[in-house]
Amino acid sequence: MGIMTISHDYNAKEDVLAAQMSTYGHEDEMQSSASVSGTFETSSFAQSEPSTMAPTVGADSHDIALPAYACAYCGCSSPQSVIQCTVCKRWFCNGQSGARGSHIVIHMTMSHHNSLALHPESEMGDTPLECYKCGNKNVFSLGFVAAKEESVVVLLCRLPCAQTKQNPEWDMEHWQPLIEGRHLLPWLARPPQDDEMVSGVPGMKQISDLEAMWRESGQQAASDGRKIGNVDESGVEDAGVDAVEALEPVQLVYKDGFEYQRTFGPLVEAEANYFHRVKESKILKEIKVRWSVGVNKKKMASFILPSYEFAEFKMAVGDEIRLSHEAGPELDAWQDSGYVVRLPGPSTEELTVQMRSKDAPMHVQQGFSAELVWKSVPYDRMQEALKRFALDQKSVSKYLYYKLLGKDQPAETFDVELPARLSVSKELELNASQLNAVQTALRNPLTLIQGPPGTGKTVTSATIVYQLCRMRRSGKAKDKAKDKAKDKAKDKAKDKAKDKAKDKAKDKGGKDKGSTRKPPPVLVCAPSNVAVDHLTLQLARLGLRVVRVAARGWTCDQEEVEKCSLDSVVARTAGGRLRRLLRRREETGELSEQEYREYTSLVRAREAAVVARAEVVCCTCVTAGSGQLPGHWAACTVLIDESTQATEPECLIPIARGARQVILVGDHQQLGPVIGDPRVRSLGLGQSLFERLILLGNTPVRLEVQYRMHPGLAEFSSNVFYEGSLHNGVAPELLPGSPWPISGSPLMFWACFGPEELSSSGVSYLNRTEATNCFKIVSRMFSAGVSPEQIGIVTPYEGQRHFISSYMLLNAAPDIADALQHVEVVSVDAFQGREKDFIIFSCVRSNDFHQLGFLRDPRRLNVALTRARYGLIILGNPITLSRDRLWASLLHYYRDRGCLVEGQLGRMRVCSVRIGAPAYARPGPRAQRYQKSNYRESDTATLVSCDASVLGGQENNPWPTIDQAERYSYARKGNYGDQEPDSDDQEQDYGDQEQDSDDRASRSVIESFTNKFASEFTF
Missing domain, CATH: 3.40.50.300 (P-loop containing nucleotide triphosphate hydrolases)
Structure with a gap:
């Protein structure tokens, strides 16, 4: 199943689909990514007439009998618009509630569900949504490709099935996800008209409260969802939600220790309950276990997490996992727990658990289930x-x-x-x-x-x-x-x-x-x-x-x-x-x-x-x-x-x-x-x-002297986050040359315009264009003599981290496959406190709504910009990013230095996109500006103290146009601080990580990289 026949109406939509997919082929910046596929036979993309059961706007939904398949959020009951979540068996439509996406996508992301079924009376009928090749039913991983000659499309998952080039009949280069812009594609489920939403368009507050009710009750009837239009905006009558609503915000000053405890205690309890629900909801079934015995004579169970489950099944070394097996011909019912001793990484896809007991069924490999065991110890x-x-x-x-x-x-x-x-x-x-x-x-x-x-x-x-x-x-x-107290001394003497x-x-x-x-x-x-x-x-x-x-x-x-x-x-x-x-x-x-x-x-x-x-x-x-x-x-x-x-x-x-x-x-x-x-x-x-x-x-x-970064890398963060107070402990002339667009500026922002996609978890993002360009950069670095241990790829999103790792290994040539396993691909959060010679930073977010998510957090940007010692390459969409004023400041900083570029490696040119207004300095020290009794989230947003003159603009003077900027001297000398470091300190690295034992050899490699790689960034 999974193959869909396309009628002539598909051709009428061809221009729209081609426009959506054109970005992937733009300047060869994108290759199709690996996914698993399923196929459908489609009939027509013509929109159906509104359901006769849908009332007009303003009708009271409580006076109308809605069918069982009506949307649990808004009451829409058109078979062409509703989809069933096969996990909770509730129905939702493809209608939109604000910028968070359609109702079905909102439900899946909030409930962590990921498999769907179309209505039997829809255009597609009850064709299952699953990968044609491997049967993966995770809709966040699914996409479609068209046949090159016939009017059919086939569903394949992003990884690994869409990466294979074995079938010449399918147009694998133009794989397109089923979810775009947080909506299902309209030919799967038509977005309903306003008058089809019987209960009106619910707000996110109402939807969040309803999902909380379902989580608390577990067995709440789906029919209750049709009352969402009458949910009070201040909260719902639910004990669990009321308890959270009653929490008190963190204060700056407390009356005594009892008020301190009364404030923090419930917050800690609520956080513990949240992670309890999240961890115990993660269960893997039908996994294959490889048994071994460790050096400590303990039984070791190793198994591979499916790629579409890994992002959801989060864990750390030391976490407890329960393995179980149902009774069968080879084994009675069995259950045991153990601790994670090794996580999947560049060199292995397996997760390894050290079991507690000795009676592990090592003769059985198939049919096991795994679940995380919740531990409240930290919160207790x-x-x-x-x-x-x-x-x-x-x-x-x-x-x-x-x-x-x-x-x-x-x-x-x-x-x-x-x-x-x-x-x-x-x-x-x-x-x-x-x-x-x-x-x-x-x-x-x-x-x-x-x-x-x-x-x-x-x-x-x-x-x-x-x-x-x-x-x-x-x-x-x-x-x-x-x-x-003086009496304490007396007590000690006694x-x-x-x-x-x-x-x-x-x-x-x-x-x-x-x-x-x-x-x-x-x-x-x-x-x-x-x-x-x-x-x-x-x-x-x-x-x-x-x-x-x-x-x-x-x-x-x-x-x-x-x-x-x-x-x-x-x-x-x-x-x-x-x-x-x-x-x-x-x-x-x-x-x-x-x-x-x-x-x-x-x-x-x-x-x-x-x-x-x-x-x-x-x-x-x-x-x-x-x-x-x-x-x-x-x-x-x-x-x-x-x-x-x-x-x-x-x-x-x-x-x-x-x-x-x-x-x-x-x-x-x-x-x-x-x-x-x-x-x-x-x-x-x-x-x-x-x-x-x-x-x-x-x-x-x-601490005011930094010994990690090239001065050109430290300048922006010093001026923006530390009031320009950081001095450089290593003079620029002691550092290796740089292979960058402008000599003396070891940085580059490569503008990438490929769209973002929801990852397999449904709550994270990935960007296939940026992943492809990461792979190209790493390959060129290898050819220039850079070792994999010198390279780090960081990204804010777990979905992108997993996709980049898998994509590079699946597309690696045999001569670099082993080396790629030693290139670290980690999240920005996990890389805090660490460093590499060269950092590639993939921003991921690229959308028409200019939504950046937690890319807006200035602290995350600061961490990402300060991991590299000798060179930093940022991949991102400057149009999307520039809507945030801090990111606009960074983009202006790169553009004014000639380091904001676009195109292909070897044919780079200055990027001429329009960038928004930058952030400017906010006067006054932070502590003096926030003398408040209670916590508000806006109060603790990290202060950004920008020096407008350093960033290239003035309050009363607009930023220079790209034509003006190109006439400037891009290789201008940077301000490396007012103080010269002591001669004894110039070559000493006092950062968080130790220097390589042979720094001269490292610099020699980087010098070689300079000579071989610089030509790639010509204009």
Whole structure:
């Protein structure tokens, strides 16, 4: 099935279809992409007469009996316009509600459904919508191609079936998706007339409330949907929705800890409920499992996620997955769970799960089901921290308590004797702004350090921790904070003897040498394991006693970090009975019930002893609330790296362990925490603690010398996001030459005009034109001698990330196929904190409505622009992007430098499209402009402080036309900052990532790339 015969009416539509598809063939910028196909036999595209059952406008829908197939949103009942969602069995029409698309598309994106059936009386009849070759029924992946000679079309999915060129009868170059502009193509379902929508055109608020009702009830009758016209705009009478409506927004100032907890607690609960629903709704069926045994003798289950399911089945290493198999001839009903240990990537399409038990049915490979297991642990620990903050006076110092509430407090500092030299070594010599940050952090109970891209915040954080430990060793740290009550010192004196006895106690599993009374370890945290591992590595190399505490089952590929893990240290230092139990467990894989209880008790005692002896404990913010850190253990000093990527309740977990000194490191001009529930996000849970403290008037210490980027790459971000304060630690003459349109400007914006498409998930986007051009650029880079490890492709959308990866592998020539597997294709969010020599940034969004989605987030743009060291290529539609004033500023910046180009590689020309007005500087520091009591989403939109003169325009002077701009000197010298870097610092990279061990070789390759690749960008 899936082949549709086209009548002569199809030819009448041919011009329209050709216009829609012409973009794909424009200047050879587009090749058809891979998809799976199904075929249909079509009769006619003539519009049907309105259904006789549809009432006129203004009729009361409650007085009319509507058929069962009427649209659940608007009541339209024309067979030519309605389509059934085969997942929930409800019917929807192809009518539009605002810019969000047609009713059927809105329903699928909001409910995560993706398979449809046409009405039996429609023009197409009940022909199934599925891929002709592989049977894929995901309508977001489906498109059609026409036969070259016959009047028929065939449905193929985008990947991989539409990529194959095996059938010469089909016009594969002009594959067209079934959903365009968030509507089904009109020849599948005719958009209804206004008078056919019996209940009127519903608003998005009404539709959202109705979908929420269906999710809550689970079995809500579809007939209730026809009452949508009478839903109150203020909300629906539904307990679940009312609970969300009753949530309070985040405030800047709180009366006390109880109000603080009452505000954040429900928001955390709502966010947890959202992810609970999302995760448990994802089930994969009929998967094929490949069984193996790991080096730890655990059973490993590996399986391939279908391409059209991958974007929806999101997971991370450490997530729990439940595998099951129904009873059959080869196997009784079976079920077990395990943890994800490997995700699909460039080198493998398989997902690998380490199973818990040993009784895996390794003789069976087919017929398994997989589902994500929901875990509320992170949210439970946030709630515990909120309660501790509200109820326990010892959770934080008095000073920090009031500062976190937003109350004004007299300035307070510690009386400490700072070392004469703060830099740890000559190799890690600090610049002036880094020295200022270290000094401020050591002297103050609360410090905010803003680290723009490439300014060495990891080195700064490691130096702070090293000096804290060093001062504690020498006994020079004297805490004279005013919040320390005098009676507390007396209590310590009374308990001194008891504490000494406890410190000298030895656990039964081994000796604890040197257990004398000393300050607790410095607690170093970050939201992600990657950031924690990086800090652990840096601190361990400085010679500190570091313990890496992680969730059970965590593993690290870096041997130095693994040696610091709590499990590794416990195993190395165990003695006596614990050592024997560990050996038996490793050899046999099991212990008796009594032995297991004894083993657990001894391990916990040993873990507590190891943590007590450490100078530094590193863990994620969530793990800071785990039982691996003793409940009575207080962390006097807490440093949180990447704090702007964590929610405030997440940061509170380590802080509420008795903090007296807090150091927050981050950058509020880069991406913040990920919030799933849109309503919770709008109420402010996505605002970080770092950002709220800035809004309250706390000025961060900014690191101001960047060592990552070529000055030409850093200029725009410095002027727009950091008030032009960033200086360059490497002079441009020390960098390799650049193969770009204009010498001295290692950047290029390649204008691409191919349309965006909904990805297979229905909630993300892709752009096949940009994916094709990414592949062309990477291929040319390979031929010029650039290694795959030097290249990074970033994009805001998961759909585009997956499509680019698959497209390049499917179309790769044999000689570069292996190399392509080592080219990283990641989302902008996942690439924050990292860098590559060359970055290709695919913007994706390209539509007639000028909708940019979260491309409008200035923080996401800042991250994307600051990942490259030597060169940046942006692919995007300047017409769509220029409707946003910040993007217009960027486009003017590129155009004024001759770097906004279009055409094909080798035949580039200056792009002459009209660009909108740019953004201009907004006066006044951000913290002074937002003194409000409650959170509003507009308040925390990242401030963009543009310098109009730097960007090329003035308030009273229009931007130059393209003809004027072409007469300018494109190769003008850039302003690389007022200060010259110290000679010792010029060649040192203090960014987040380490330099390649042989930087000269890297530069040699880039020089070669310059000579071979520059000719591609001729005008």
